[in-house]
Amino acid sequence: KEKPKNPWHKAVVIFIAVLGIIAIVALVTTAVLQNKPLQQKFKYGIVLDAGSSHTAVYIYEWPAEKENDTGRVKQKHFCQVKGPGISSYSLSPEQAGHSLRLCIQEAVLNVPRRRHHETPLYLGATAGMRLLRMENQSLCDQVLGSVEKVLQSTPFDYQGARIISGQEEGAFGWVTVNYLSDRLKQGSGTTGALDLGGASTQITFATNQDETGESAENTVTFRLYGNDYFLYTHSFLCYGKDQVLKLALAQQTQAGASTLLDPCFNQGYSTNLSYSSVYSSPCITTQKPLAAGEGFTHRGTGNALQCQEVVRRIFNFSGCTFSHCSFNGVYQPPLQGQFGAFSAYYFVMNFLNLTSDTLENNMEKMARYCSTPWTQIKQQFPNVKEKYLAEYCFSGTYILFLLTHGYNFTSDTWSNIKFIKKISGSDAGWTLGYMLNLTNMIPAEAPDTPPLPHAGYVTLLLFTSLLLFLILLCSLRSLWVRCTSQRQII
Numbered sequence: 001k002e003k004p005k006n007p008w009h010k011a012v013v014i015f016i017a018v019l020g021i022i023a024i025v026a027l028v029t030t031a032v033l034q035n036k037p038l039q040q041k042f043k044y045g046i047v048l049d050a051g052s053s054h055t056a057v058y059i060y061e062w063p064a065e066k067e068n069d070t071g072r073v074k075q076k077h078f079c080q081v082k083g084p085g086i087s088s089y090s091l092s093p094e095q096a097g098h099s100l101r102l103c104i105q106e107a108v109l110n111v112p113r114r115r116h117h118e119t120p121l122y123l124g125a126t127a128g129m130r131l132l133r134m135e136n137q138s139l140c141d142q143v144l145g146s147v148e149k150v151l152q153s154t155p156f157d158y159q160g161a162r163i164i165s166g167q168e169e170g171a172f173g174w175v176t177v178n179y180l181s182d183r184l185k186q187g188s189g190t191t192g193a194l195d196l197g198g199a200s201t202q203i204t205f206a207t208n209q210d211e212t213g214e215s216a217e218n219t220v221t222f223r224l225y226g227n228d229y230f231l232y233t234h235s236f237l238c239y240g241k242d243q244v245l246k247l248a249l250a251q252q253t254q255a256g257a258s259t260l261l262d263p264c265f266n267q268g269y270s271t272n273l274s275y276s277s278v279y280s281s282p283c284i285t286t287q288k289p290l291a292a293g294e295g296f297t298h299r300g301t302g303n304a305l306q307c308q309e310v311v312r313r314i315f316n317f318s319g320c321t322f323s324h325c326s327f328n329g330v331y332q333p334p335l336q337g338q339f340g341a342f343s344a345y346y347f348v349m350n351f352l353n354l355t356s357d358t359l360e361n362n363m364e365k366m367a368r369y370c371s372t373p374w375t376q377i378k379q380q381f382p383n384v385k386e387k388y389l390a391e392y393c394f395s396g397t398y399i400l401f402l403l404t405h406g407y408n409f410t411s412d413t414w415s416n417i418k419f420i421k422k423i424s425g426s427d428a429g430w431t432l433g434y435m436l437n438l439t440n441m442i443p444a445e446a447p448d449t450p451p452l453p454h455a456g457y458v459t460l461l462l463f464t465s466l467l468l469f470l471i472l473l474c475s476l477r478s479l480w481v482r483c484t485s486q487r488q489i490i
């Protein structure tokens with residue numbers, strides 16, 4: 001005889017099943033929502049790079065709660081200030097500050113208003129201002145004062161305008177390159193930084209601790225994310241590409257002739273230069289030739305091999321008092337690892353299409369470019385600024401010579417150099433490293449990471465709740481079987 005079925009059994013089993021499912025779904029959703037990053041709140045930072053030839057404004061952005069994570073700060077906006085570098089306003093210092101206004105207005109529009117007061121604003125000046133300071137401290141102060149006045153009147157958190165040292169310029173360029181390529185956290189191999197400006201050039205790379213003993217002024221140590229880095233760095237003042245051109249012109253016009261036949265400029269190129277435009281630079285230590293008139297005709301003959309000899313005369317390879325030197329008696333340990341070459345290295349080598357070839361092929365391409373007649377060059381590149389176009393033969397020959405004879409890169413190690421403009425969307429240069437350092441966004445010790453990354457946590461949770469659900473299902477099933485089997489027993 002069948003025992004009357006208990007209508008409640010079925011209801012109870014279904015009720016528990018539904019309850020279990022709701023519990024599990026509720027558990028998983030709260031856990032996921034609980035850990036979901038809160039409304040992305042961003043923070044900002046602004047750095048002005050007051051270079052010898054130009055000023056640029058960089059706006060950086062990062063998620064507020066992640067500022068200690070590496071690689072989180074990104075370049076959000078870039079503004080190139082119209083006109084020359086601030087050091088060029090030495091005769092009208094007020095103009096230096098005024099020249100920044102348009103880019104500052106752009107910055108005001110690119111940073112949310114509610115963040116303005118907490119957005120740090122820095123200006124760092126490089127070799128152009130180092131040279132002006134050498135020439136005339138008072139004019140240098142007036143230019144900085146004029147810049148300071150404008151930056152203080154912005155709605156941002158103004159943190160100062162100063163001339164950074166060559167060491168800082170080199171070291172922070174290295175920080176930027178390694179931060180953006182995410183090499184700082186693993187403590188894995190790092191990338192050296194090669195920066196070519198208009199008035200100075202920097203080389204920086206990590207070396208072994210025992211290599212740093214020879215020259216304290218060339219050593220910078222960083223402790224970042226729990227890793228110690230011993231960096232070699234040197235900034236060659238007057239070896240930026242604009243100043244080095246003046247060095248070459250001064251050397252070739254010692255006789256005071258009215259015409260200079262220059263192998264570093266294309267055949268058919270001709271312009272009139274004043275002697276003062278060459279000899280007024282503090283980089284030129286030789287006196288203007290007495291016999292010289294006001295100026296001279298600068299004529300190109302376009303010969304790369306002869307141009308190499310012109311460039312060689314800018315370097316001094318004697319008088320090294322260390323175990324190894326690069327040039328001009330400057331200590332340099334043996335090169336190590338990969339290098340990122342940026343700023344004018346990139347502009348010149350990218351234009352000349354010398355960024356991805358062997359050293360030998362680059363030398364040949366350089367020779368072909370220099371021997372191309374100026375009329376043909378102008379025809380081929382009608383939209384390139386004539387000042388840049390005219391100097392590419394000189395600048396390219398200088399770069400090849402600097403990297404090989406200056407820094408001792410060989411045809412074997414040439415491929416270690418990558419010519420770069422940006423890394424994951426942000427410009428390679430000293431400004432990001434400078435800001436990261438001043439805002440303490442690269443901690444000395446590695447921030448403690450949660451035992452499980454968010455994704456891992458959610459997976460684990462899902463897995464356990466699925467397991468729970470299966471256990472629940474099995475127990476419900478056995479409960480069901482027991483209920484229905486009781487009916488048969490009778």
Ligand SMILES: Nc1ncnc2c1ncn2[C@@H]1O[C@H](COP(=O)(O)OP(=O)(O)O)[C@@H](O)[C@H]1O
Binds near residue numbers: 200
């Ligand atoms: N598009 C370009 N093509 C060639 N050269 C360029 C280009 N843009 C900038 N430059 C050059 O790159 C150099 C940038 O130097 P800059 O950073 O202003 O000087 P510094 O770092 O010595 O203070 C200058 O020589 C400038 O003329």
Ligand SMILES: [Ca+2]
Binds near residue numbers: 196197
């Ligand atoms: Ca620069």
